[in-house]
Amino acid sequence: MTQRNSAVRLGIGDDCAILRIAPGDEVLVTTDFSLEGVHFRRDWQSPECIGHRCLTRGLSDIAAMGGRPVAAFLSLALPANCPAKWVDRFFRGLLKLASRYGVDLAGGDTAQSSDGVLADIAIVGTAPKGTALRRSGARPGDSIYVTGALGESAAALRQLSTQKSKRRDIFPEPRIAVGQWLREREIASAAIDISDGLSTDLSHICEESGLGAVIEAAAIPIHPAARRFRKQALELALHGGEDYELLFTASGRTAVPQAIAGVTISKIGHLVKRKTMTLVTNGQPRALKAEGWEHFRAR
């Protein structure tokens, strides 16, 4: 699977993979679980979709740092009764996305699971020294932007859980090109991917930067699938997770285009010194709490 000019010098089949990193680059590493019953359900999503999303979770973290993904490592535990066909289709979805971004599947682990499909994806990426985008660089007055539209995954989840839909495949696109564009032009003061929901991921930027935020409800780009829920649409866009869009901040003096790498960019608010988050609807401010998907915190 190793490509020409790949950073992977040795892939699957030894105790470790071997990667060669360009001298001026730093190494980015992220790991993300995809657990059946927690992150996906086999009766709700196709195997290809589950494989795609498993890899997206990792690639999206690389995108948020403005990095170039290099290699993926998949630890995969399957129940004894999991059909080989399901596994083939899972890999097809994962490898199709990997190939689009020039990412080699360079290693991992396999095991039998006693309950459900358990996957953990580790991604190694690179960025030129000292240039990776972080959560901590935002300054008071910086504008807050998001890519694409929010709430599609949350809308699908609601339809599935109320049995208004039997199966729904969403293939989110990791915003690799947008992240790299922002990093190369040194436009973003901070960035994060929206995997846990806008409110929660914005709160991470605020915490890491020691700031608060004011968001204009009307400016939030709501996905058409979420808009169908009318009164609940805003909540889905604010707190629904797994959109894998990017949230970034930039100085008010910086010109940020309306689209980057073909993806719409929306300005949704700005950062403030006071360490609280506020949502403004029709001129009326109210406290905005982080109510997105929050796994138990690492202890």
Added chain:
Amino acid sequence: MTQRNSAVRLGIGDDCAILRIAPGDEVLVTTDFSLEGVHFRRDWQSPECIGHRCLTRGLSDIAAMGGRPVAAFLSLALPANCPAKWVDRFFRGLLKLASRYGVDLAGGDTAQSSDGVLADIAIVGTAPKGTALRRSGARPGDSIYVTGALGESAAALRQLSTQKSKRRDIFPEPRIAVGQWLREREIASAAIDISDGLSTDLSHICEESGLGAVIEAAAIPIHPAARRFRKQALELALHGGEDYELLFTASGRTAVPQAIAGVTISKIGHLVKRKTMTLVTNGQPRALKAEGWEHFRAR
């Protein structure tokens, strides 16, 4: 947790960790599951022991390549009812070992699991370009060596499963120093860690090197805990997994010391062109099959 002079420039708390690699080094990556009910049982091992072994699984792969471990990434899913005290003790065991080898816990993921404690450890290490030990370099006539003694974990497992013992903590030591010693002196033609059992891991060296092997039963270093099983002792040492010793090969002309970095080295056989494995007991040869711990093969 980042140490002075650490390769970790940014640890837990952003979308990715950032590592800085010395220009002459290559990057080694390995991932390993530790799943409750598959790799450990909470009623059989202490939390400290489970944490220690979780990290050992990864460090041992770095050792087998002769690498220096740099950073660890832990994806950890816990059942809702898992006591905080258990988690604290798990981390204590893991971090104690990490600290001994100068490894930073630089990131990972957390989730709630629907069944059992699920851990996946990813380790990033380094080795000077082109020097990492591989499974594929062995040549016909090369001698086969193992570190330490084999069968302790298998003996404990047998005692636990027959309820002759209620709890048994074994803290295997990853053979980092031995691996580095072998790499620096260019002594080993191939290497692997014995995580799945001598017979299975030897078969990997044979397959990757396109060779077969002849092993002297009397030369296999059997751990005292396994020797207590008398007639079954050899089987435990041959096929029992999770010893985390190293198996390496070296030219017959190379002088290999009887101990490296304080660890006993035993010569147990040699490689042959014919692609089968043979066990010789009291001068009588018989076929040796890979009967160690074998997860379902990656597809």
